[in-house]
Amino acid sequence: MSGVTRKTDAYQLQATRLQEKLADGSTRCHLCSWRCRLRHGQRGFCQAHVNRHGTLYNLSYGIISAIDIGPIEDKPVKLFQPGTRVMSIGSYGCSFRCGGCHNLDISWGVTALDDLARGQSTEAYVSPQQMIDTALRHQVQGIAFTYSEPAVWLEYVLDVAKLAREAGLYTVYVSNSFVTHEALREIAPFVDVLCSDIKSLDQDFYTDICRMAKVQDILDAIKQAHDLGMHVETRTNIIPTRNDDLDMLADIAKWIHDNLGADSPWHITKFFPAYKLSHLPPTPSETLHAVYDRAKQAGLTNVYVYDDKGCDCATENLPVSQYLDGDAQSIHEVKKCAATCCGEEGVLLKKYEAEQ
Numbered sequence: 001m002s003g004v005t006r007k008t009d010a011y012q013l014q015a016t017r018l019q020e021k022l023a024d025g026s027t028r029c030h031l032c033s034w035r036c037r038l039r040h041g042q043r044g045f046c047q048a049h050v051n052r053h054g055t056l057y058n059l060s061y062g063i064i065s066a067i068d069i070g071p072i073e074d075k076p077v078k079l080f081q082p083g084t085r086v087m088s089i090g091s092y093g094c095s096f097r098c099g100g101c102h103n104l105d106i107s108w109g110v111t112a113l114d115d116l117a118r119g120q121s122t123e124a125y126v127s128p129q130q131m132i133d134t135a136l137r138h139q140v141q142g143i144a145f146t147y148s149e150p151a152v153w154l155e156y157v158l159d160v161a162k163l164a165r166e167a168g169l170y171t172v173y174v175s176n177s178f179v180t181h182e183a184l185r186e187i188a189p190f191v192d193v194l195c196s197d198i199k200s201l202d203q204d205f206y207t208d209i210c211r212m213a214k215v216q217d218i219l220d221a222i223k224q225a226h227d228l229g230m231h232v233e234t235r236t237n238i239i240p241t242r243n244d245d246l247d248m249l250a251d252i253a254k255w256i257h258d259n260l261g262a263d264s265p266w267h268i269t270k271f272f273p274a275y276k277l278s279h280l281p282p283t284p285s286e287t288l289h290a291v292y293d294r295a296k297q298a299g300l301t302n303v304y305v306y307d308d309k310g311c312d313c314a315t316e317n318l319p320v321s322q323y324l325d326g327d328a329q330s331i332h333e334v335k336k337c338a339a340t341c342c343g344e345e346g347v348l349l350k351k352y353e354a355e356q
């Protein structure tokens with residue numbers, strides 16, 4: 001398999017799913033809850049969709065920003081096919097702008113998406129079938145859509161998920177759940193697992209990272225995924241002074257208990273300073289364990305604390321092309337999550353701080 005096809009050979013814009021053409025020539029995108037209304041030449045908040053003469057197109061179809069292979073437990077997903085290995089992939093663009101994002105160059109991805117829009121990109125294009133072939137060659141059991149927000153990449157996610165199912169691979173969708181009900185109905189028949197953040201129950205917290213995001217909408221989307229039959233696990237990254245109020249966190253546990261079930265897994269992860277939140281300390285261990293105790297008191301049976309692991313970054317991994325063309329042996333030599341990223345001393349992406 002030749003693995004990577006240069007953009008100029010195979011890349012092309014894909015029409016955005018769930019677009020609504022309006023009488024004035026603008027088009028509304030219903031992939032995520034921004035529901036951007038765009039005129040010719042305008043790009044959505046995520047930067048990954050553009051209106052060209054009344055039709056919306058996805059810029060990032062088949063464009064892979066990062067790739068990695070590891071245990072499904074690292075997603076984190078604990079109770080779906082434990083012990084199996086998953087190939088994680090992501091593109092560019094996100095519906096949020098989190099102050100503590102560890103994937104900024106991927107989630108914002110403005111440079112990469114600008115280059116694609118101008119036809120000046122040297123990014124590799126990977127067809128859905130090439131991605132499946134790569135996963136099978138590396139003998140993983142599943143594919144995870146992560147790093148950036150898969151909701152803004154739904155066209156590719158769906159095409160890969162359908163082929164994955166035919167090939168006997170499961171799929172995992174790691175999301176902020178700022179997604180529309182229509183989009184969830186599209187993916188639910190083909191995607192096995194939703195691993196979703198519940199970042200806070202405080203409306204101000206969500207407004208700060210996305211002025212359109214409503215706490216209730218996020219919760220409704222997670223509940224809908226559960227009701228549609230997806231295996232759902234949730235995660236909260238505890239950020240000192242931002243979302244570490246124990247009563248609020250106990251309320252998250254209670255919501256999970258009442259809406260997803262007492263055995264629904266909740267992952268409590270440690271915050272590591274990054275980007276606009278570089279001045280905050282990492283989450284103290286005592287806080288993480290206090291949250292665990294409150295979750296248990298709320299009746300949750302599967303609560304997991306991660307005192308050593310914060311994000312899902314892949315900044316120091318091998319280039320995408322090496323995954324696609326390399327043999328299975330070389331993949332496992334990948335160095336993951338360098339000291340410049342996570343860790344007590346690691347503050348990510350200094351270059352973004354300079355722009356503040």
Ligand code: SF4
Binds near residue numbers: 030033035044045
């Ligand atoms: S995916 Fe979301 S942010 Fe992107 S264009 Fe569509 S509605 Fe807007």
Ligand code: SF4
Binds near residue numbers: 094098101107147
């Ligand atoms: S932390 Fe997640 S949801 Fe927030 S900007 Fe980064 S990728 Fe998007």
